[in-house]
Amino acid sequence: MAGNSFGNHFRIITFGESHGRAIGAVIDGVRPGFPIDIAEVQKELDRRRPGQSTVTTPRSEADRVEILSGVFEGRSTGTPICMLIWNTDQRPAAYEKIKEMFRPGHAGYTYLAKYGISDYRGGGRSSGRETAARVAAGAVAKQLLERRGIRIFAYTKEAGGIEARRIDFAEIERNPMRCPDPESAKRMEELILAVREEGDSVGGVVEVVVQNAPVGLGEPVFDKLEADLAKALLSIGAVKGFEVGNGFAASRLKGSENNDPIYRDEETGRIRTRTNNAGGIAGGISNGEDIVVRIAVKPPSSIRKEQETVTVEGKAAVISVGGRHDPCICPRVVPVAEAMVALTIFDHLTRFQLLRKGGKLRDLRDTVDQIDHNLLLLLSERQAVVRQIGEVKKKRGRKIGDKKREREILRKQLSVARDLGLDEAFVTELLHAVFHLAKTTQKQARRGKTR
Numbered sequence: 540m541a542g543n544s545f546g547n548h549f550r551i552i553t554f555g556e557s558h559g560r561a562i563g564a565v566i567d568g569v570r571p572g573f574p575i576d577i578a579e580v581q582k583e584l585d586r587r588r589p590g591q592s593t594v595t596t597p598r599s600e601a602d603r604v605e606i607l608s609g610v611f612e613g614r615s616t617g618t619p620i621c622m623l624i625w626n627t628d629q630r631p632a633a634y635e636k637i638k639e640m641f642r643p644g645h646a647g648y649t650y651l652a653k654y655g656i657s658d659y660r661g662g663g664r665s666s667g668r669e670t671a672a673r674v675a676a677g678a679v680a681k682q683l684l685e686r687r688g689i690r691i692f693a694y695t696k697e698a699g700g701i702e703a704r705r706i707d708f709a710e711i712e713r714n715p716m717r718c719p720d721p722e723s724a725k726r727m728e729e730l731i732l733a734v735r736e737e738g739d740s741v742g743g744v745v746e747v748v749v750q751n752a753p754v755g756l757g758e759p760v761f762d763k764l765e766a767d768l769a770k771a772l773l774s775i776g777a778v779k780g781f782e783v784g785n786g787f788a789a790s791r792l793k794g795s796e797n798n799d800p801i802y803r804d805e806e807t808g809r810i811r812t813r814t815n816n817a818g819g820i821a822g823g824i825s826n827g828e829d830i831v832v833r834i835a836v837k838p839p840s841s842i843r844k845e846q847e848t849v850t851v852e853g854k855a856a857v858i859s860v861g862g863r864h865d866p867c868i869c870p871r872v873v874p875v876a877e878a879m880v881a882l883t884i885f886d887h888l889t890r891f892q893l894l895r896k897g898g899k900l901r902d903l904r905d906t907v908d909q910i911d912h913n914l915l916l917l918l919s920e921r922q923a924v925v926r927q928i929g930e931v932k933k934k935r936g937r938k939i940g941d942k943k944r945e946r947e948i949l950r951k952q953l954s955v956a957r958d959l960g961l962d963e964a965f966v967t968e969l970l971h972a973v974f975h976l977a978k979t980t981q982k983q984a985r986r987g988k989t990r
Contacts, residue, residue: 563623572615666776693873
């Protein structure tokens with residue numbers, strides 16, 4: 540069977556079946572020396588795992604990840620990284636009554652017709668369970684991207700026809716729908732629970748935003764960035780549609796309405812667009828604006844409602860699928876979508892960096908400018924968090940400054956600096972400046988100042 544690998548310079552291959560002993564992924568293309576945080580990988584898997592809430596399947600998989608190779612003492616060795624996740628709550632007996640029938644919406648018929656064999660236990664390789672391996676691999680890609688200031692956010696934009704009316708990234712992980720609008724999330728949840736009682740399911744739309752991606756990712760012909768993102772996201776079993784920027788809405792606009800006016804930002808010197816109808820991609824190449832894509836997620840096919848089907852022998856039958864299934868897959872698709880986008884972006888970033896080696900001075904300076912811009916964005920984000928810490932300390936009567944914590948941060952970061960070949964004296968001076976800024980920011984927060 541072909542088609543189990545993804546990527547070019549940064550490649551993954553996934554393995555395992557829904558009700559087999561284990562699933563997992565092998566990553567090839569990680570340079571040696573990168574810190575790999577297994578806790579962050581587990582955190583992403585916990586976001587995808589079943590049994591999280593009333594709007595997901597009650598199947599109880601811990602999804603504990605084990606790294607078998609490619610990482611030593613918390614750092615990549617440059618060899619393939621193999622990650623394994625054991626299946627611990629398989630119940631193949633739930634499929635015994637329907638093993639001779641094709642489930643509507645599933646791959647049983649096409650699988651059998653193509654390969655002459657089909658794993659009826661939850662769909663085997665075609666099961667959504669396979670996406671746990673993608674999330675594990677994507678978690679590594681996300682860590683590598685975040686080191687460059689590139690952030691990825693996905694969320695349920697719509698479910699059952701109910702749409703999020705406002706976007707607040709801070710709200711995404713605060714409700715079981717992973718919706719950035721808490722009011723819409725509540726309405727979505729109520730609808731899904733009602734539909735579940737009817738033995739049915741609903742679909743929705745998941746939106747993904749990539750922040751701080753550099754200009755230049757993607758190729759102008761067959762490997763357009765949006766083309767590779769489309770392949771990555773449409774490879775998720777439940778996804779039936781893809782769009783970037785205005786997407787299909789662009790077909791109903793005039794060119795004057797859909798084009799993004801271009802200007803030069805006098806403060807940063809960067810070329811920008813005043814709107815982002817293109818979704819951060821022009822001519823197949825990222826333009827430095829937020830990359831915005833959306834995917835249509837179908838209603839889960841396994842439902843209790845009776846449906847017409849046939850047996851493997853072609854006899855007419857009626858099927859009702861029992862077992863443990865999601866009434867809406869959108870909340871669990873969110874981390875999978877982030878993972879596939881991260882894998883695609885990092886693969887293109889690797890190509891981009893190879894292209895830039897030995898490039899023109901102007902191109903190299905543009906790259907440095909982008910890195911400097913990302914550093915400032917991260918510093919601003921750190922200040923915002925520090926300001927919140929100052930407010931919490933004020934409420935609890937805690938003093939500003941923590942020498943012990945500063946020493947611990949310095950110790951950890953100097954270890955990273957040594958591995959990266961950075962000057963330790965410079966890093967020490969830089970961190971002391973950051974500590975000073977944090978104290979100043981917290982003092983301002985106590986006085987009620989916003990800056």
